[in-house]
Amino acid sequence: MKILIVDDEDMQRDLLKGFLKKKGYEVSSAANGQEALLTFAELPFQLVLLDHRMPDMTGDQVLAKMKAVNPLIRAIMITAYGTVDTAVEVMKLGADDFLEKPVDLSHLLDKIQMIEQRIMVDEEASDVAETLIQSDLPLRIIGDGPAMNDVLSLARRVAPTPWTVLIRGESGTGKELIARLIHLLSPVNDGPFAEVNCGAIPENLFESELFGHEKGAFTGAVSSRRGRFEVAQNGTLFLDEIGELPLNLQPKLLRALQEKRICRVGGEKEISVEVRVLAATNRDIKNLVEEGLFREDLYYRLNVFDIELPPLRQRKEDIPDLIAFFLEKYSPLPVTFEPDAMTTLIKYSFPGNIRELEHIIQRTVTLNRGRVVRAADLPPEVRFYKATAQGNLSERLEAVEQEMILSALEKSGGIQTRAAESLGISERVLRYKMKKYNIEVRGQR
Template sequence: MVDETKIIVIDDEPLMRITVQDALMADGYKVAVAETGKEGLALFTKNHTDILITDLKLPDMDGVQVLKEVKAMVPETQVIMITAYGSIDSAVRAMKAGASDYLTKPFAMDELLLIIKRLVRIKQLEEENLLLRKKVEERYGLEGLVGKSPQMLKVYDLIETVSQTDTTVLLYGESGTGKEVVANAIHLQSPRKNRPFVKVNCAALPETLLESELFGHEKGAFTGALKQRKGRFEMADGGTLFLDEIGDIAPGVQVKLLRVLQERQFERVGGNETISVDVRLICATQRDLKEEIQKGTFREDLYYRLNVVPIMLPALRERREDILLLADHFIDKFSKKMGKEITGLSEDAKTLLFKYSFPGNIRELENMLERAIALLKGKTIQAEDLPEEVCGSETPVHTICEKILASKPLSSAVRLFEKEYIQSVLEKTKGKKGQAAEILGISRKTLWEKIKELEIEI
């Protein structure tokens, strides 16, 4: 780095010029010298220069003037001003005009070399920083969310817009698509970021417990309620409440939730005092709430209160261009965490990941890479380090062919294959038909018809 640094020295005293030039060249810098301001500026315009050292008093012009002209041409040039002994005023003037440092005459050569070393280091750091920032920007969207696909850019846009308001947001998306990270990103981008972000998993609690978890309870409200307890709504006051798996809440709690949304107030379980809170609500669900309404398990009025701004998180297979970007991100994360030096994925492994359908989405990718890295002996993740469902995804066809080969005509072989394939996709999606239809690239209706026609058991 040192030998790439180019320096111009402007001083009208020949001895000074020569001594400085010799010392700097001995340290490996490329040095040009000039006697006057004009000459120095002419040199500067012709050559790329990192550092300019100039005397404050030059025969033809003021050193500060030279500094200003240089900075106007190339702002990142670093200027060291040499001032007369005791002239603090001019040193201050030079620093104010943008000098990086100054020296008063007479000075020890080591002092100058030290200043230059420091400036070179600063420049290196700035360049490194710029590079890192560029790298980070290439990979990340908002708040550490990885992904650059058009679908994700749309999500980032929505996050930024809604975070500036208090509107209720409803996040849709399959398991592992990042609903929780997005909820968190909205909170962190919002003016509420320094207030609490409180999360409740509505599917994890039975009705009565969920009610007291959300709204709190008074002492003696039910057996075991030994003390008064604040609910999550109160804990989130001033901040954001994230209700995960909202599609799973029982009808009784739905009614109470509807009231909070309408009136912003509630009572603790077993209490009479009405409590008001200022809470921003974000909800998430894997379910199709419209379907739940049809089935009668979800209140329509609550749905409209929650669905003010819906954000759909795309499945990973719908934005394949993000798969390898995310893989890089997780490899980086886990190799650092486990202290392993890993170069990345082999070409075969990349192809397999790119083609895989990821029913478990980002979480599935994250888990498989964590496991691969933990067990990895070498430096590169190979195809065989990936789970069977990924690296074996080529083989089922082969296996099925062998199975079918028992002298069957093509039509019944195709039928058998269709049946096996649809069955395996349904198994993978745990019977979720919407998701299965998407993977198969057919409508739900066609899937239903196939299930009936091929007598598929689910």
């Protein structure tokens, strides 16, 4: 649990911090209300210990502001001895508990543990409530298995906060969809959703793309242009493929995120930008950090909260609903999906995840104008998929052989002479093997 301690007395703050750290909590501290609110906006705290009497703002004023940012924040108010009246008032203002000075540490620990338990119970309860209202989502997101429910529940909880979210997951798992969902569930949902694909911007255009440029800033800058940060003003900036961002460009992005101010290329004035930042990646950024390919400070800046999208092969329970969803999307007429086609798809591993499933359905209903889809109508890589990691030596060799034949046929556009040549076998042997593995070339049936 992340705890924020707010107290203007250095001694008291250090004492509490040291004690709670030793008890295994992640603790940050702030010396006044202003500083507390800044730290609070940056990190996902679950509990705040607030000194009631501070010079700049009272504890309850600070708490009210924190609740506006995150209504779920728990608080323990620390009050001067004998001011029980204020304590009652304070509890009315939304603190979960209070302690009198001097703080009895074992008392404090009890109260924290009680709050921890309450958080757990509430989370379970809200999980149940969320499953029931999945249909209220502002986007169609398919999947009501436990894996997807976890993701949706995290997205719902983080959406109202100002935190940066790092969305991780293999290609095609729905990272962008979840980013759009968070935006739509956030307080800035009436603002823009601006996307930047960090992997696709040429290095020399990076600054201009993100921060914009003034007319004449460089050759080709015939007019001034707003960058993505400005486009996202008062909305959400989605940094896609953040793991692809070259190391030498990372400090520039970090600075903009930290200072919330940018300067157009060739421009003089600083423009302040108010944006919610979401980032996505299919790479293991922690690993990149260890290899020195990604800056650690930028990583921590982005990974305030993280959501991991599981690959489709780990949530196969969602496949039937996804198939139904995509059939409806791509076929003007109702289509019957035969059970063997369904089983074949469920067995497949989907290296390209949901996007691959979507393309398979799209292709199948377009090519197959009948109203019934059988296993034989599915593309060969699906029909002949065998988990290569399983089986004995000859089964594995056969699987490899099948895969090589399929890919050779695909590359040769189905022309068997060419496929045989590239495989280094005769056409007769190729035909024999195709028969053995039940491989048909599309259009030549």
